[in-house]
Amino acid sequence: MTPPxxxxxxxxxxxxxxxVSAAVSLSRLTGxxxxxxxxxxxxxxxxxxxxxxxxxxxxxxRNLFAEGALxxxxxxxxxECLAVRGRKEAAALANAVATMLFLAVAAICVxxxxxxxxxxxxxxxxxxxxxxxxxxxxxxxxxxxxxxxxVALAAQAMGVxxxxxxxxxxxxxxxxxxxxxxxxxxxxxxxxxxRSPDRLIVAMAGGVLAGGVVQLLWQFPSLRREGFLFRPRWxxxxxxxxxxxxxxxxxxxxxxALQINVVVNTNLASxxxxxxxxxxxxxxxxxxxAFRFLQLPLGLFGAAIATAMLPEVSRNAxxxxxxxxxxxxxxxxxxxxxxxxxxSAGLAVLGESMIGAIYEGGRFHGSDxxxxxxxxxxxxxxxxxxxxxxILSPAFYALDDGRTPMLVxxxxxxxNLALAIGLVKGxxxxxxxxxxxxxxxxMAGAAALFTLLRARFPGLGGRxxxxxxxxxxxxxxxxxxxxxxxxxxxxxxxxxxxxxxLADVAISIPLGAAVFYAGARALAVxxxxxxxxxxxxxxxxxxxxxxxxxxxxxx
Numbered sequence: 001m002t003p004p005x006x007x008x009x010x011x012x013x014x015x016x017x018x019x020v021s022a023a024v025s026l027s028r029l030t031g032x033x034x035x036x037x038x039x040x041x042x043x044x045x046x047x048x049x050x051x052x053x054x055x056x057x058x059x060x061x062r063n064l065f066a067e068g069a070l071x072x073x074x075x076x077x078x079x080e081c082l083a084v085r086g087r088k089e090a091a092a093l094a095n096a097v098a099t100m101l102f103l104a105v106a107a108i109c110v111x112x113x114x115x116x117x118x119x120x121x122x123x124x125x126x127x128x129x130x131x132x133x134x135x136x137x138x139x140x141x142x143x144x145x146x147x148x149x150x151v152a153l154a155a156q157a158m159g160v161x162x163x164x165x166x167x168x169x170x171x172x173x174x175x176x177x178x179x180x181x182x183x184x185x186x187x188x189x190x191x192x193x194x195r196s197p198d199r200l201i202v203a204m205a206g207g208v209l210a211g212g213v214v215q216l217l218w219q220f221p222s223l224r225r226e227g228f229l230f231r232p233r234w235x236x237x238x239x240x241x242x243x244x245x246x247x248x249x250x251x252x253x254x255x256x257a258l259q260i261n262v263v264v265n266t267n268l269a270s271x272x273x274x275x276x277x278x279x280x281x282x283x284x285x286x287x288x289x290a291f292r293f294l295q296l297p298l299g300l301f302g303a304a305i306a307t308a309m310l311p312e313v314s315r316n317a318x319x320x321x322x323x324x325x326x327x328x329x330x331x332x333x334x335x336x337x338x339x340x341x342x343x344s345a346g347l348a349v350l351g352e353s354m355i356g357a358i359y360e361g362g363r364f365h366g367s368d369x370x371x372x373x374x375x376x377x378x379x380x381x382x383x384x385x386x387x388x389x390x391i392l393s394p395a396f397y398a399l400d401d402g403r404t405p406m407l408v409x410x411x412x413x414x415x416n417l418a419l420a421i422g423l424v425k426g427x428x429x430x431x432x433x434x435x436x437x438x439x440x441x442x443m444a445g446a447a448a449l450f451t452l453l454r455a456r457f458p459g460l461g462g463r464x465x466x467x468x469x470x471x472x473x474x475x476x477x478x479x480x481x482x483x484x485x486x487x488x489x490x491x492x493x494x495x496x497x498x499x500x501x502l503a504d505v506a507i508s509i510p511l512g513a514a515v516f517y518a519g520a521r522a523l524a525v526x527x528x529x530x531x532x533x534x535x536x537x538x539x540x541x542x543x544x545x546x547x548x549x550x551x552x553x554x555x
Contacts, residue, residue, distance in 0.1 A: 023171030024304050028296040030178035035292055036358055037182060038204070043363025044285035044372075046133045047197045049270075052288050053124050054140030055147075055208060056266065073247035074156060076314040076398045079163040081240055083315055087227055093240040094160050095233035098153060100241065105152045112145045123263055126270035129279045136198065143205040150212030153230075157219040160228050163311050169222040171307070176218040181211025197363075250402030261416040261441065265434045268424050272431060283431040286368065289359065290375035290435065293351075294383065297343040302387025305332050306394060314398040322457070325398075329453075330461040331530075332391050334468055338527040340384040341472045342516045345480040347380035350487060350508055357501040366496075375435040382439025388446035392453060408448045416441045468525055475519030483512040 042048040074097060082090040112119065120127065120137045127134040158170035185207020189200045223229050235241065269283040309332045316325040347354075352373035360369045393405040419440055423433030454460045486508040494500035520528045 023168045023175070024299040027172065027174035027178065028299050030175050031292070031295070032358065034178045034182045035289065037186075039289065039359040039364040040362030042197050042201060043365070044282045044289065044368045045363070046130050046281055047136065047201050049124075049281070049284045050127070050133055050137040051140055051201050051205065052284055053120060053127070053137045053266070054144050054205060056123070073244045073397060073402070075159045075163055075310050075394070076317070076400075077240055077244050077247070078159060079311050079314040080318040082163055083318065090163075091228050092233065092235070093238060094156070094228050095231050096235040096238045096241045097244060098156055098230050099232050099234055100236065101152055101156060102149060105149045109145050109149055112148070113142050116141045116145070123266050124270035124284070125267065126272075126279045130281060132198075136201070140201065140205045143202070144208050147209050147212045150209075150216050154212070154216045154219065157216065157223055161219065161222055161226065162307055163314075164226050164228075165311065166222055166226065167307060169219060171304075173215045173218050177211040177215040179211075180214030181207040183207075184210040247397060247400070247402045250406035260413050261438070264417055264420055265438065268420055269431055269434055272424065280430075282368065282371065283434075286371045287375050287431050287434060289355070289368075289372045290379055293355065293372075293376055294347065294379050294386075297340060297347070297383060298386055298390075301336055301339040301343070302383075302390045305336050305387070306390040309391060310394045310398065313395055317398045317400075325395075326457050326460055329391070329395055330465065333388065333450075333465055334461075334527040335531070336387045336391060337384060337465065337469050337472055338520075338525065338531070340387050341469070342476040342479055342512075344380040344383040345476040346483060346509065346512055347383070348377045349480050349483045350505065350512075351376040351380070353487060353491070353501040353504040353508070356496070357498060357505050360498060360501075371431070374432050378432050378435035378439060380439075381436070382442040385439065385442030385444075385446040389442060389449065392446065392449040395453060396449070404452055405449060408445050408452075411448070412441050412445050415444060464526075468527060471523040471525045472520065472527075475516050475523060475525070478519050479512045479516040482515045483508045486511055 038048065038051075042051070078090060078093060081093050116138050120134060120141060124134075124137065127137055154173060158173060161167075161170045181204075185204040188206055189195075189203035192203065194200045194203055220229065265287070266284065269287055270279075272280050272283045274280050309328060313325050313328050316322070316328060352369060355372050355376065356366070356369045359372070360366060396402065396405050416437055419437035420434055423429045423437050429436065450460075450462070454462050487504050490504040490507055491500055494503055517528075
């Protein structure tokens, strides 16, 4: 019996998610290559810790002023303007926003470069205990701070293209950054003859800045085709700009709460001590490598679904089609659970083999592999929570409500502070406690947002989602047990070398995926059936060559 085709809007949504996921896959893979190179060159110690902090400060500001607050406020307003008032008015709004954004962020960059030592001391007071580490972090931070202005404009360009239902090009912008920053950074280091880690890392910081330029320019051809190429426009009284500013204030405060959590965790990680009472050199790097690893499923599933969903729910909310709004949101959450829950189980069980196969070598040692895998296991617990927050928060902004996600984010500050201090200093779990606290906070935030949204829209489908989640967890548990058995069997016979870990990954991941698929089919998980139906429809509607047509390669 052939599966039924989903409704057209469902098929379009799944197609958009698939497009973004494919583009994000390439981005995450190139990002992984970049991380492998960095791990081999710099390992997990003082030099890479300093680089991470140097890139983290402009990234904190980016999330605060650009991608976080701006994306949440800009896309719903721009989508509504484009749908109701037309392309010309939407272009005027985009130019007014870009002009104000560039001026504001440029001023922040100047101030940030002036007060870099104070920022580094605030985020990582433990760096001063390692000779030269604090000074290197200050130098790298100053080099990378202008990256904020470049990525702010790139984030707005992504929002414009997503509102025009152009998902692939903006999703590939990160790929252009990964390739550009790595190639240009290594190229500069090679030309200048910088071979020592403390000099080569300076070239890599310059590569980050160059990658920001590449990421912005990458989107210009698509913006031009859509008629939205940037032109300076000073119009502070534009009504759309004022509405975005009004939405950005709670989004800004909400993002600030998230960044406070990052600051707290970085501060604690930089000061973790060993049994001898000395500061351990490595926790900041271990946590960063682990969370970067988590970014692959988070980007593929959480970010991709949220990106494809936001323009749709914004148009539905603007037009008053609340039944479609609820349906789109419920569909997004169900698909997210289907994809993230088994990913969490797989990362927790096979994390050490995956990290060892990818990162270990050069200055990245076996002990670094183990400590990074410990952090990844606890981070993976919150994967569904991270993804749900990415989906639920923009839904509130589409309803012109920035206050609710802001309040939830602010409440997370107190929860994260209590959990992080309690788990690190009280339970003495070290960097694993920071990863666990991050996961618990993300799950609590997702639960709060869903509860508040469901109170506003009772037809959101909480019971159906809970039933699906239960079935998915059961299938994922069976998958985890099989993967664990397979992993122990492979490593028991082949050892713990790089070849053995590659074999473990190559055998256990496909085996686990097959077990999960069979379990989800047996339990009749509705989200899986919808994906199967969409895939069947796509294959059925794919163009087929006529008899006598030349092969595709000869056309």
